[in-house]
Amino acid sequence: MFDTVIYVSGQPGLFRLISRAKYHLILEKLPGRERCPMPTSAHTLYVKDIAVFTTHEEEPLSKIFSSLRDRYNAASLPFNLSSISKDELFSLFAEILPTFDRTRVYPSDICKIFKWYNILIAAGITSFES
Secondary structure, eight states: OGGGEEEETTSSSOEEEEEEOSSEEEEEESSSOOEEEEETTSOEEEGGGOEEEBSSSEEEHHHHHHHHHHHTTTSOOSSOGGGOOHHHHHHHHHHHOTTBOTTTSOHHHHHHHHHHHHHHHHTTOOOOOO
């Protein structure tokens, strides 16, 4: 199920790919069931193909989600992202991925990862391996 999760540039949240046609995609907004057409010209990425910069090599987002799932017992994150400072955000992310590159990974990237994790958990997706 994680293999069909898509990020659409410029759109909030995540989507599940339902169907492909010649000129559009049928997507389902997560965690609900609301379906919407998206032109094939829209910039889309499979979430399984996204990675985070580390000091050595890139770490796939699926491994980070798995680490979050294991740390928080497949539950939503217990903190409010809007009230966390940049330094707290970096320290929380360092607990999950200690080797992330602090010069190339921005606080907005970390917030997006945490939000996406909460969306996936709310949608019932807890297996992040391909």
